Amino acid sequence: MREVRIRDTLTGEVRTLEDEEVGIYACGPTVYSRIHIGNARPFVVFSLFARFLRSEGYRPKLVVNVTDINDKIYVAAREAGKGSEEFAEEMTAAYIEDTDRLGVGRPDSEPLASETVEGIVSLIAELVEAGHAYESGGDVYYRVRSFDDYGKLSNRRPEDMDQGEDAGSASLKEDRLDFALWKAHKPDEDTSWDSPWGPGRPAWHIECSVMAEQELGAAFAIHGGGSDLVFPHHENEIAQSEGAGRPFAQLWMHNGMIETGAAKMSKSEGNIFQLSTALDTYGREAVVAYLISGHYRQPLAFGEEQMEEAVARVERLRNFFRENPLVQTAGQAPGEGSAGKQRGGPGDPSPGARIEAFREALADDFNTPRALAEVFELVGEANRGEVPKAEAGGVVAEMLELVGLSTLTQPEKGAESDERALELMQEREAARAAKEFARADELRDELAGMGWTVRDSADGPSLVPKT
């Protein structure tokens, strides 16, 4: 089990995970629309990070919530002409479907805000009791200035906060900095829950404080999410939990935004690209490969060119396994047995050194681009014959498994089921043997039209899906 270091947003420092138990709470979506590729980044990053930790012998528990009570859901449901609960259920199902298609597995737990209301009410009651919150007109607000540490995560002081609220509107708040914990039921909202302050519903930030503790206990290891959540969302979570005297996350891990052009992808910018569309267009491997092509903390450029590059690099890996099929040893998973066979030093082109460097890159603030460079280095070494291909293949498979790309190692169900294509291929082979190249090329074009690329090799021709 190696030392794993992560950059902490709160302290700005790189910190080492101290405990084998690693509770990770990563903020999931508010289900008011289909998710876009930007929303997929934290899903993939935290899933793969947890997978890596597990492979190192840690015991991670990844919790990704679904916020299914929210102003936007009421609005969107009304527009869709549906009940808000029905709408939220549909969108949750769509979210599950879309993220399932990424093929990186499900989080260990995916709590719903709507199933956490009881805990939410009791946390709010505690905050009221402690003087950190107050009821006003059926709403309950958090008294920001009562919490001394407010602003510690986003490094801002309450007095510096430029409030964007309209000065004219009559507010129920004592202070414009205060934020809602509970919102009184409004006539146009079709759901509400009972509370000591009357019927209403949870406001935005409170559910995470409750779900994180319910799922992971107090003082859990890592809280993650997009960098756009640092303020106010995560700042407010800290105020809620720590204000109630409950130790909260020990380390904060934020992923950068995906950008189109020079602006971040967001629904309000109107520059979104839906995850399902990306999956349809480029395939899951390319989408995953794209999402880990940059360091998680940095912004990542999105565009057709970037996605096509991802398709190409994934194809390069796939080609490697087309030419070097994994040898399945009985009772051994692909790649197993090569781990730990470390030898040589840095620069040693042995597969053992490559997997070591790969894992070390991931242990160093989850540096996926550096890890992927090791994958490509090793593939290149094997293609050049500098290392035994079978051994390299096993190691590359192990690497790809860790980053959610193990399907690249598996032969695709392909030509063998397409009898017509196989016939044409044999026909072309016969034409080539007879030196009827015009006829052979004609057949190749025909196969291309059917979606197949012909590859001739010393072992004879083969068909691979056209990209």
Next chain:
RNA sequence: GGCGCCUUGGCGGAGUGGCUACGCAGCGGCCUGCAAAGCCGUUUACACCAGUUCGAUUCUGGUAGGCGCCUCCA
């Protein structure tokens, strides 16, 4: 205005006080009947100005430009 981040070759994107990241694309070549795949070579990058240093893309200061958050947002 406040806080934080960024500026690397055609594009994406790592990283380091001195040595080829990696990938994609382009160009030339090898292989091939021609291709595809693979391989080799190639255009020798670190915004700008100072400073520290034997030496800076990498540290310090400044300049210019850009981004994020401060309102819903992964």
